[in-house]
Amino acid sequence: MNIERIDQVEARAAKHAALSDPSRLRIVDRLTLGDLSPTEIGVALGLPSNLITHHLNVLESVGMVSRSRSEADKRRSYVHLTDDALHGLTPGRAERASRVVFVCTANSARSQLAAALWSTHSSIPASSGGTHPAERIDPGAVAAADRHSLALRDESPQALTSILNDSDFVVTVCDSAHEEIGVAGHLHWSIPDPVRIGTDDAFDTTFDELERRIAELAPRLAAS
Numbered sequence: 001m002n003i004e005r006i007d008q009v010e011a012r013a014a015k016h017a018a019l020s021d022p023s024r025l026r027i028v029d030r031l032t033l034g035d036l037s038p039t040e041i042g043v044a045l046g047l048p049s050n051l052i053t054h055h056l057n058v059l060e061s062v063g064m065v066s067r068s069r070s071e072a073d074k075r076r077s078y079v080h081l082t083d084d085a086l087h088g089l090t091p092g093r094a095e096r097a098s099r100v101v102f103v104c105t106a107n108s109a110r111s112q113l114a115a116a117l118w119s120t121h122s123s124i125p126a127s128s129g130g131t132h133p134a135e136r137i138d139p140g141a142v143a144a145a146d147r148h149s150l151a152l153r154d155e156s157p158q159a160l161t162s163i164l165n166d167s168d169f170v171v172t173v174c175d176s177a178h179e180e181i182g183v184a185g186h187l188h189w190s191i192p193d194p195v196r197i198g199t200d201d202a203f204d205t206t207f208d209e210l211e212r213r214i215a216e217l218a219p220r221l222a223a224s
Contacts, residue, residue, distance in 0.1 A: 014062040015089065023047060024055045028064065028081065033095070033217060034171070034187030035078040037070075068190060072176040078190040083212075095186070096224035097169030100126045103185065104174035106134035107157035109141040109195050109203070114173055114210050116145065116152050121218035127168075129160035131177045138195050144203035169221065173210070189213055 019025045026045055030036060036044070042052045056079060059065040064085040070076040100122075102114035107130025118126040134157045145152045160181070164170070170185040172178035178188040191209055194202040 011063070012087070015064060015085075018058050018062045018064065019089070021055065021058075023051070024059055027055055027059065027079075028085070031065065031079060031081045032086065033220070035080050035190040036188065037076050037078055039076075041079065070175045070179070070190070071192060071196075072179050076175075076179070078175070078188075080190065095169065095220065096222045097124055098167045098224050099165070099169065100124055100221070101160075101164060101168045101170050102126065102128045103160055103170060103172045103177045103181070104128075104130060104193075105132050105176045105180075106130050106138075106195070107160075108134040108136065108138040110173040110191055110193070110206060110210065112137055112152060112157075113141055113145060113150070113207060114171070114214065116150050117207075117210055117214050118218070120150070121214050122221065124221060124223050127163055129158050129163045131160055131180050133157035133159050140194060140198060140200070140203045143200070144194075144207050147200075147204070148207055150207075167224075171217075187217075 019028060023045060027041055030041070030044060038049065038052050038056060041056075042049055045052070056065060060067075063082055065079050066082050067077045067079050070078060100118055102111040102118070104111040107128055111128035111130065115126045115128040136156060137152065142152060171187045171189060172181065172185040173189045173191050174193065175190055178185055178190075191206060192202075194206040
């Protein structure tokens with residue numbers, strides 16, 4: 001066995017050791033579908049902040065989670081699973097939905113791209129809305145969709161309140177929208193706003209991140 005193979009086995013063993021604690025396993029289970037702030041994790045698990053900090057530090061030390069600062073409230077951070085966090089492990093959480101609704105503030109870029117991408121991965125219907133909808137879809141989002149041969153729906157941004165049903169499975173893709181609607185959302189994906197940056201690279205990065213997350217969620221979301 002070569003050194004690289006030994007390192008791989010040791011890395012996997014470290015992850016399994018980290019997940020041997022029930023609280024850390026529950027944290028990772030929840031993070032497999034969406035991002036959470038440490039406070040939200042504490043509320044969900046019913047644990048004090050010092051224990052949450054300890055558990056997150058352990059998970060971070062084995063490369064399973066990373067953190068990013070909220071674009072809305074700079075005092076808040078969000079915890080994400082790293083791209084290879086579950087390598088060799090099996091996620092354990094699944095959901096059911098009659099329709100998926102993607103939400104951002106303006107409904108002009110991230111949520112529009114997400115709804116269009118979803119239709120390429122799942123037969124479950126999808127829509128999108130904004131907490132404060134813009135007048136039009138951002139040209140950068142339209143251009144990004146064209147570059148990736150993705151058909152955006154021919155509809156203007158719409159208010160979340162005008163489309164949302166009680167049975168919808170809500171995914172916020174914007175920190176501001178998530179912090180505004182709170183528990184009304186089922187999952188949160190902390191994805192930076194490409195409109196704020198305005199470059200093709202920013203929109204392409206957003207597209208790739210949405211594609212990755214949707215590809216992971218779609219097979220684990222069953223029609224209800």
